[in-house]
Amino acid sequence: MTDGPRKIHVNAGTPYDVVIGNNLLGELPGLLGSDVRRVAVIHPRALRASGDAIRDDLTAAGYTAHAIEIPDAEEAKTAEVLAYCWSVLGQAGFTRSDAIVSIGGGTTTDLAGFVAATWLRGVRVVHIPTTLLGMVDAAVGGKTGINTAEGKNLVGAFWEPAGVLCDLAALETLPKNDYVSGLAEVVKCGFIADPVILDLVEKDPGGAAIPAYEHTEELIARAIQVKADTVGADLHERTTTAGGAIGRESLNYGHTLGHAIERVERYKWRHGAAISIGMVFVAELARAAGRLDDVTADRHHEVLSALGLPVSYRADAWPHLQDAMKLDKKTRADRLRFVILDGLAKPTILEAPDPSLLIAAYTEIS
Ligand SMILES: NC(=O)c1ccc[n+]([C@@H]2O[C@H](COP(=O)([O-])OP(=O)(O)OC[C@H]3O[C@@H](n4cnc5c(N)ncnc54)[C@H](O)[C@@H]3O)[C@@H](O)[C@H]2O)c1
Numbered sequence: 001m002t003d004g005p006r007k008i009h010v011n012a013g014t015p016y017d018v019v020i021g022n023n024l025l026g027e028l029p030g031l032l033g034s035d036v037r038r039v040a041v042i043h044p045r046a047l048r049a050s051g052d053a054i055r056d057d058l059t060a061a062g063y064t065a066h067a068i069e070i071p072d073a074e075e076a077k078t079a080e081v082l083a084y085c086w087s088v089l090g091q092a093g094f095t096r097s098d099a100i101v102s103i104g105g106g107t108t109t110d111l112a113g114f115v116a117a118t119w120l121r122g123v124r125v126v127h128i129p130t131t132l133l134g135m136v137d138a139a140v141g142g143k144t145g146i147n148t149a150e151g152k153n154l155v156g157a158f159w160e161p162a163g164v165l166c167d168l169a170a171l172e173t174l175p176k177n178d179y180v181s182g183l184a185e186v187v188k189c190g191f192i193a194d195p196v197i198l199d200l201v202e203k204d205p206g207g208a209a210i211p212a213y214e215h216t217e218e219l220i221a222r223a224i225q226v227k228a229d230t231v232g233a234d235l236h237e238r239t240t241t242a243g244g245a246i247g248r249e250s251l252n253y254g255h256t257l258g259h260a261i262e263r264v265e266r267y268k269w270r271h272g273a274a275i276s277i278g279m280v281f282v283a284e285l286a287r288a289a290g291r292l293d294d295v296t297a298d299r300h301h302e303v304l305s306a307l308g309l310p311v312s313y314r315a316d317a318w319p320h321l322q323d324a325m326k327l328d329k330k331t332r333a334d335r336l337r338f339v340i341l342d343g344l345a346k347p348t349i350l351e352a353p354d355p356s357l358l359i360a361a362y363t364e365i366s
């Protein structure tokens with residue numbers, strides 16, 4: 001008897017499943033539903049062959065299918081690429097009963113999800129993430145959007161997929177630094193909610209850094225479960241209170257500084273590399289604020305650097321980073337708000353920390 005694919009249910013606004021396994025394309029027509037006639041398959045340049053193959057399968061199954069090629073990586077998350085996709089849909093006569101399929105990494109699912117959210121005010125979308133980061137994070141939970149010159153993900157919408165298909169074979173062609181970048185989000189889930197993830201990575205960090213690791217599927221499933229539970233409880237990121245109860249904002253652990261680094265680097269860095277530094281920074285911030293114990297704070301630097309992720313950044317960049325952090329989505333009025341840990345798996349918000357604490361924390365990582 002062979003094991004079937006694993007399914008993680010996301011009980012958010014419109015419930016759906018994240019399917020993890022191999023050869024999952026047979027599930028696609030069921031997720032598209034019976035009304036759909038036209039399908040646009042949005043893929044990055046690097047996955048042209050996969051995008052074309054899905055388009056051809058859909059055509060053979062009776063759909064009118066189009067492949068829309070977008071740039072690789074962050075170059076896809078722009079207003080120009082968004083407008084290009086809208087024009088293809090318009091020329092192909094896409095109606096509200098038609099659908100988008102995304103196949104690619106988090107940049108593709110973010111862009112394609114936003115295309116789906118905005119075309120005719122919303123059409124069905126199915127994500128087929130092909131990076132580790134896409135599988136464990138970007139394709140799940142309905143955050144979609146693009147970057148602007150002023151900051152990361154500044155324009156977007158919550159738009160949930162009808163389903164997510166994680167074909168593990170896709171990870172075999174992923175460059176190693178892209179795979180390791182995805183591990184940063186996996187480790188994030190370990191720190192904010194599921195420390196077993198940290199144990200599994202620390203057992204053999206060199207092994208964990210490649211998809212053939214014996215615990216890869218468990219790491220992926222655990223990280224998706226953290227994301228599913230979190231967005232299921234607070235889809236629209238509304239429940240965090242000044243009193244310390246924290247909802248979806250916990251998934252932004254390490255992202256306040258991380259997104260600022262991405263902007264300073266003009267979106268040339270991988271997201272996971274930037275948030276790795278961001279997580280070490282907030283661990284130091286929490287330690288400096290007397291909120292986090294030394295063992296847990298040190299563990300950030302240890303586990304992330306053991307995976308080959310960056311844990312420090314240029315000292316002279318601090319003024320630019322401070323500037324970029326002002327536009328973080330968690331900021332309220334002029335008050336910066338950081339997700340920190342009060343202990344392992346105890347995320348909370350540190351509101352408007354004293355500038356001396358911020359400088360102390362940045363000094364530790366620069
Ligand atoms: N919406 C969310 O909740 C959410 C969560 C986390 C991250 N994100 C976003 O995700 C983005 C990062 O995603 P990413 O790390 O997947 O990067 P990515 O989408 O840029 O993919 C990395 C590179 O790998 C290529 N690629 C993708 N799959 C491949 C495969 N199987 N084989 C070979 N090459 C492949 C891509 O074309 C790209 O060049 C960031 O923009 C980040 O902001 C969004």
Ligand SMILES: O=C(O)C(=O)C[C@@H](O)[C@H](O)[C@H](O)COP(=O)(O)O
Nearest residue numbers: 137141143152153248251252255329
């Ligand atoms: O899903 C969430 O919520 C997250 O914060 C997950 C993050 O890993 C992700 O990078 C997300 O895109 C960041 O969202 P943003 O609202 O800070 O742009």
Ligand SMILES: [Zn+2]
Nearest residue numbers: 185255271275
């Ligand atoms: Zn992220």
